[in-house]
Amino acid sequence: MPTLHPNEVQQKASPCVMVIFGASGDLTKRKLLPALANLAQEGLLSQQFAIIGFSFDQMTTEAFRDKLTAEMKEFAPSSLNDELWKWFVERIYYVQGDFGDSAAYQRLKDQIIAVEKNHSTQGNRFHYLAVAPKFFSPIVRKLGEAGLTQETNLNWTRVIVEKPFGHDLESAIQLNKELKEILSEKQIYRIDHYLGKETVQNVMVFRFANSIIEPLWNRTYIDHVQITAAETVGVEHRGAFYETAGALRDMVPNHLFQLLTLTAMEPPISFEADAVRDKQAEILHAIQMPTPEEVLQNMVRGQYGEGVIDGQPFPAYRSEPNVAPNSNTETFVALKLKIDNWRWGDVPFYLRTGKRLAKRVTEIAIHFRRAPFMLFRKTPIKDPRTNQLVIHIQPDEGISLRFGAKIPGSVMKLGLVNMDFDYSRDFGTSHSTGYERLLYDCMVGDATLFQRADMVEAGWSVIQPLLDVWKALPARGFPNYPAGSWGPKEVDDLLERDGRAWRDIEAEEFGAKIPAAVS
Numbered sequence: 001m002p003t004l005h006p007n008e009v010q011q012k013a014s015p016c017v018m019v020i021f022g023a024s025g026d027l028t029k030r031k032l033l034p035a036l037a038n039l040a041q042e043g044l045l046s047q048q049f050a051i052i053g054f055s056f057d058q059m060t061t062e063a064f065r066d067k068l069t070a071e072m073k074e075f076a077p078s079s080l081n082d083e084l085w086k087w088f089v090e091r092i093y094y095v096q097g098d099f100g101d102s103a104a105y106q107r108l109k110d111q112i113i114a115v116e117k118n119h120s121t122q123g124n125r126f127h128y129l130a131v132a133p134k135f136f137s138p139i140v141r142k143l144g145e146a147g148l149t150q151e152t153n154l155n156w157t158r159v160i161v162e163k164p165f166g167h168d169l170e171s172a173i174q175l176n177k178e179l180k181e182i183l184s185e186k187q188i189y190r191i192d193h194y195l196g197k198e199t200v201q202n203v204m205v206f207r208f209a210n211s212i213i214e215p216l217w218n219r220t221y222i223d224h225v226q227i228t229a230a231e232t233v234g235v236e237h238r239g240a241f242y243e244t245a246g247a248l249r250d251m252v253p254n255h256l257f258q259l260l261t262l263t264a265m266e267p268p269i270s271f272e273a274d275a276v277r278d279k280q281a282e283i284l285h286a287i288q289m290p291t292p293e294e295v296l297q298n299m300v301r302g303q304y305g306e307g308v309i310d311g312q313p314f315p316a317y318r319s320e321p322n323v324a325p326n327s328n329t330e331t332f333v334a335l336k337l338k339i340d341n342w343r344w345g346d347v348p349f350y351l352r353t354g355k356r357l358a359k360r361v362t363e364i365a366i367h368f369r370r371a372p373f374m375l376f377r378k379t380p381i382k383d384p385r386t387n388q389l390v391i392h393i394q395p396d397e398g399i400s401l402r403f404g405a406k407i408p409g410s411v412m413k414l415g416l417v418n419m420d421f422d423y424s425r426d427f428g429t430s431h432s433t434g435y436e437r438l439l440y441d442c443m444v445g446d447a448t449l450f451q452r453a454d455m456v457e458a459g460w461s462v463i464q465p466l467l468d469v470w471k472a473l474p475a476r477g478f479p480n481y482p483a484g485s486w487g488p489k490e491v492d493d494l495l496e497r498d499g500r501a502w503r504d505i506e507a508e509e510f511g512a513k514i515p516a517a518v519s
């Protein structure tokens with residue numbers, strides 16, 4: 001088992017009240033409550049803690065407690081025993097109201113004051129906006145009017161805003177402006193749940209805690225980088241939302257850019273929030289803005305038709321509930337980006353994400369330059385591209401380094417083998433929901449894993465040219481990939497044109513033991 005560093009004894013989160021807007025929705029039962037239970041179990045939640053649910057549904061506090069008690073039977077982590085749940089239930093309250101109704105915010109304020117007294121939460125509050133984006137700004141405005149956003153020297157107020165943060169560059173700028181009329185930047189915690197994933201946080205540790213990695217991490221040794229976030233699910237019950245978003249908006253300026261910036265950023269001078277975020281922002285600013293011609297050449301969009309995944313048939317996107325039968329919304333996108341700085345000049349970053357693909361997998365694959373091949377010229381070995389470092393984000397969690405080795409025998413034959421680090425084997429299985437660290441960080445005032453206004457805007461700036469070109473030239477020929485494939489054909493052409501190919505994820509599964517001969 002790994003050894004913990006002595007400094008890693010964590011402090012408890014500050015006393016506080018958490019107000020969940022949209023508390024009757026999915027996020028509360030699936031992620032927030034289970035994550036809070038895990039934090040309590042680890043001893044990281046203050047005893048002086050309480051939750052107030054706020055939403056439109058008619059319910060009393062008792063009914064809300066009963067609802068959550070029933071839901072936790074399905075969604076609770078194994079750490080939630082009866083005793084712990086009893087402790088939780090006693091500190092859960094409910095306020096019913098319309099997000100636009102000032103009177104409801106007065107009721108909320110009265111409840112907060114009562115709860116603060118009951119649970120000695122010391123006046124610290126954080127509001128979690130688990131609501132549709134159109135409510136972000138109105139809720140913050142109403143909170144401000146009700147005097148629920150003020151801070152003093154003795155207590156804090158923070159607001160967690162879910163994604164999507166804006167719909168394009170202009171709306172993101174506008175939303176930032178509206179929020180900052182009421183809140184200061186340091187009160188705003190823009191969440192991206194990818195940053196709650198252990199494997200994503202580990203990218204920084206892996207790069208900066210190991211002296212063997214950093215010297216290789218640049219254009220001298222790296223040929224290109226592939227970032228994949230493939231899903232087998234379709235749009236599920238979110239057709240209406242997805243029709244207005246599409247794969248580009250839904251996944252790229254947020255989740256994929258987190259993976260990209262953590263992979264590409266310069267070492268920060270500390271793990272302080274702004275030190276890290278400055279370095280991430282630098283990368284976003286260094287991405288070359290694609291011209292309209294480059295958008296057409298280097299960016300691929302797709303939409304799934306019907307198909308089969310793991311033997312099960314699935315309908316086309318256009319037949320999903322709440323999707324227009326002639327929809328042109330993309331469910332797949334692949335892009336080639338260039339980061340124009342000294343570390344990465346001329347190293348392409350290929351990104352791809354899509355729904356209803358062949359396999360659920362998120363990974364960052366670093367492809368190193370090939371070694372000089374002269375020595376092997378007279379052997380049956382044909383392909384000199386051997387070295388890949390793959391950071392497996394999900395569902396497998398770990399890192400593997402692929403290299404060439406001689407296959408035993410009297411002829412010189414090259415096999416590809418992996419050195420693997422496997423999170424669950426080496427650290428034990430984690431029951432984390434991915435929200436623990438983010439909620440905890442908000443309670444201790446650490447914004448490192450949250451998005452700053454300028455980062456959100458820089459992310460949108462990069463994809464705005466795509467949004468513009470795609471709007472002007474609606475896709476033709478959708479659907480263009482069957483469910484269960486790896487996307488449209490053009491996505492392979494994108495790399496082939498550069499003399500490269502996508503990593504064959506299915507053939508090179510994490511932990512595969514049999515060396516694949518390349519000769």
Ligand code: BG6
Nearest residue numbers: 163193194231250251255362394
């Ligand atoms: C969400 C997107 O932000 O991330 C979804 O809106 C997507 O469409 C999801 O399915 C992917 O998250 P994860 O953690 O399952 O990779």
